[in-house]
Amino acid sequence: MESTQPVIDVRGAVKRYGEGDASIFALAGVDLQINAGEYVAIMGPSGSGKSTLMNIIGALDIMTKGKYFLDGIEINSMDESALAVVRGRKIGFIFQSFNLIARTTAVANVELPMAYQGIKKDERRKRALKALEVVGLADRVNHEPTELSGGQQQRVAVARALATRPALLLADEPTGALDSKSTADLLDLFDQINAAGRTVVVITHEDDVAARAKRVVRMRDGTIISDTLNKGRVA
Amino acid sequence: MNILEIVRFALRGLTTNKLRTTLTTLGIAIGVASVIILIAVGNGSSKQIQASIDKLGTNTITINSTRGGFGRRAAAAGTSSKPLTVSDAVALSSPVNAPDIKQAAPITSASGTCTVGTSSTTPGTFYGTWPSWFEASNTTIQKGSYFTNDDVVQGRHVAIIGATTASDLFGTDNPIGQTMRCSGIPFTIIGLSSVKGTTGFSDGDSLVVAPLTAVQRSLTGYNNLSSIVVEAKSAKVQDLAQTEINTIMDAQHRIKNVNKRDYRTLNQASLLATSNSNSSVFTVLLGVVAAISLLVGGIGITNIMLVTVIERTREIGIRKAIGAPKAAILSQFLIEATILSLVGGGIGVIMGYIGSHFKIIGIQPIIVPSSVFLAFGVSVLIGLFFGGYPASRAASLRPIEALRYE
């Protein structure tokens, strides 16, 4: 079906924590290719290595062994400044634990990645406000993280990832802190983003979240145990 | 990402962490201020000592006998040594042999208690001398008159007293014309000397000065001069005067070996040098105390920085994860540290200047400009290092490591 090179191409990924007898393999040899425009859900029990894999895909962590090509470029061959550009422009990462900057307003948090990209103040303010509006926080833009509920903080994190218009959206259990209404809203948002041609990878343990993806990858003990297309979603 | 943006981040970092910012600034400010003030106190005290030595008279050279003294010199001098005599003083006054000496005054030093009615006092200084002593020792009269050469020749029992002696004996009454008894010998007070103040532990105003002959005859005896005060014509010719003194005294005392002199000279210049080196030791000590306080301030700063390093490391992790280049992060944290230490140092300098206006343990501090630069420079370096180092370490971590930092 596709002759293009995959956006994400992970080969023989091994991630080991600790040394000697005490060491554990968070990833025990993972191969995963994801093409542009795909919508992938990664599922699996807790501790199966989902976050570890996602952090590597997001260029936030490195593997113990294996290779990772992002858009055809081996990640280990990139220097610090190239990695900063990848993290800032190519990837939008939504963390399980939000990772907002403390004592800083929602809008300033959303603006931050754009500031590092050199986008002008007016432009990034506009885009940040728009992104916050999209996630339904138009009335909370000047609130600091401690003044927001978990769900609201998660939506600020989503807005921050969306505002840079990344080609690749990576989300680690983004609905964990959300109620069912917010979850539905966020999934609609992911649908729209994916419909616009961007690649979306979501970690989840909820079936209804996985049901929205077009492809489901299941993991256990640091390996992929199944990789299936979602019949109902793939046209 | 322009530099203005980074400066804005730094400022925001400082204003969003007000407590940390305040504590750090305060730590630096106190360190800097204490260094400036302590060194100023040291400097002030050395200036004060110098001023009081200046008051003693700068051109004077004092000759003491080593006879009957302690130490090797006295022993070496042995029995062949001679006491200081009035003829020594006369010889030193010779305009031919001692062209650079303005005048010389022999001194006999008495002790004892002076009484008037029921009041009594023990003068710290009780001299029998010549009128030339007053000029040589920079002593002036505020009331009454000096005694004269005629008083010396006649051995009249007249005296000049200092302010402390006067108030001990007469309270607020006018002492001029009154008679006191010192060790039972009556002296009529003819003059009151000007206030000299206190040098170290000795009160310069606890003073009785009378004609040499009168004191010798009734109290100390004729063979017992304690010193001769010589005044050089000017401070410039003090070295020449010193040489003339040695020549005359060696001849007077038949000294063949200059290492076996039976007298010793002490000039104000060497006294000044000694006191200067003493007070510079004091200044160095205070400097050490100041350096320690700067160090303590630095440790305080480090502490505050370390306490927040977990939070800051996580923040750096977040910033890196969303695409902040390492250089941008480093610049931000260095600018933060620079602003903190510059503002802290600046406040410290102001505090130091204000604090130096107040007397501290009786000493008026005088600021040493180099100490200001030193304190400021060191505090800025400390601030930069302890603000910059943890940040640079965190900025080198992978984002996920920084995010997990505990």
Ligand SMILES: Nc1ncnc2c1ncn2[C@@H]1O[C@H](COP(=O)(O)OP(=O)(O)O)[C@@H](O)[C@H]1O
């Ligand atoms: N920093 C770490 N140090 C040691 N072990 C870790 C670390 N991070 C993750 N692990 C271990 O790696 C395994 C996979 O973790 P993770 O990828 O977070 O799982 P998941 O996201 O699927 O729950 C787990 O056993 C976890 O305990």
Ligand SMILES: [Mg+2]
């Ligand atoms: Mg996880």
